[in-house]
Amino acid sequence: MLPALVFYVAIYVYPLSRLGAWSVYDKGFTLKFYTELFVESMYLKALGNTLEISLLVTAVCLILGYPLAYLIATTAPTPRRILMVLVLVPFWTSILVRTFAWIVILGNNGLVNRAFMATGIIDHPVKLLFNMVGVQVGMVHVLLPFMVFPLLSVMSRIDLNVVRIARSLGATPTRAFLHVFLPLSMPGVAAGCVLVFLLAIGFYVTPALLGGPGEITLATLIDMMINTLLNWGLAATLGMLLVAVVAGIFVAFSSLMGLNRMIGAGGDPT
């Protein structure tokens, strides 16, 4: 374990702490980057965008992912295996490949627009890319499995006999689900939402490729600071802001729900 710890300190903790140092340094100690962050409207807008996109993505992933996880958890082993493969293949396919696929599908000259124009539903291409629609579709597509796996790891441990007993005692299927299964699955809901939200907050590839100028997030702003505006101090400060948000949520929830369940995808046995 020691080598891993040493490696982490050198390549993970040290660079992040240097980031912290950069964020308060400009020819001496300063908090000007932090004050700038909360004064300048562009940065506040990026923060607002990031939170808005992340919350929406988390909500959509939960609404879509819960029924899927429920089906996988309650179906027979053979269909379960097939369903799992259909979730795992996209999950392990490169994010870049999937984002590129959405450009091809949603672009002005893309599949969706061509199909609609051919059928005469619309006569001008609808803008589906480089706006909120593109970002949402792309991010939900990437992050959905991260919702499904934690849900599944909790749901597959729920004893379905408990639901059957509720039914045999006269509960309707809906009541049995709402009062028995749903409450038992709540740890999975919490774990999935936290994981998806954390990943969404720091997400870079998809917002950068599918978003437009209106969808600047903290992550794409960091890239701009480094490559276009050359403002290292502010980039470091934005990075620290992201890390602070993520670390806060991570530490708060990991003690509540057990970390292994949060990572979930590894087929946690505990």
Added chain:
Amino acid sequence: MKANGGPSPGRAALWIFCALLLAFLIAPILVIIITSFNATPYLEFPPRAVSLRWYGSFFSSAHWVEPTLLSAKIAVITMILATVLGTAAAIGIVRGGFRAKRAIELFLVSPVVVPIVVLALGLYFLFSSYHVLDTPLALCLGHTVIATPIVIVIVAAALRLSDRSMELAARSLGANFWRALWFVTIPSVKPAVLSGAAFAFLISFDEVVVAIFLGGPDATTLPKRMWETIRFEIDPTLTAISSLLTLIAVLVLICVELVRRAADVPDKT
């Protein structure tokens, strides 16, 4: 195994909903694969004429092949580093007898949720002061931080399931800690170690953000080259590369499944 008794309208609706959702997950990948066989540069779907010209354009151009070879090299080194570090860490976490275990485990898997942009930014500052930016070394180190937690999670899970009595038996028969570790503990979790290694390879091979921040003209990986291309034009070669990358992901998943099955069978007999 049905929660609400026999087939019901609700159950049917659930199946339909999930089928649509899975179609949403799979469709983009299928569209790209089908589009990659176009004979024209217009990304027609379905293609009117079929050819392998975009695959040819990928394999015949150093512009694409060189980054691919670099990616493969970096992925192999990352795989070795992450597997060794991750397996050692997992053994320490599961078998070690000390108090701060939970906290250390939390710390060791935390890179999973730390935004990669921030990690890449930190490494960018660090490496620029040591002049290792734009080198394969920088990319290997960055990728190892990202890949190690996956190895830790997979191997630690297997170690928790594995039977410790064999290990203790080996120790009581006189094997020292390291011998027991090498001849008993590690073989017992070999499938998990191999799976972890396969995923570490894939993570590195597909990784974009660290590659963009730390790479440069001298160290351009395949995802970095793809990224640059996507931003400026839609080159149909990208569809062929995307299909090949999907194929690699599927092959890795098949390998992991085969390793798991091979490990299961002797246990049962």
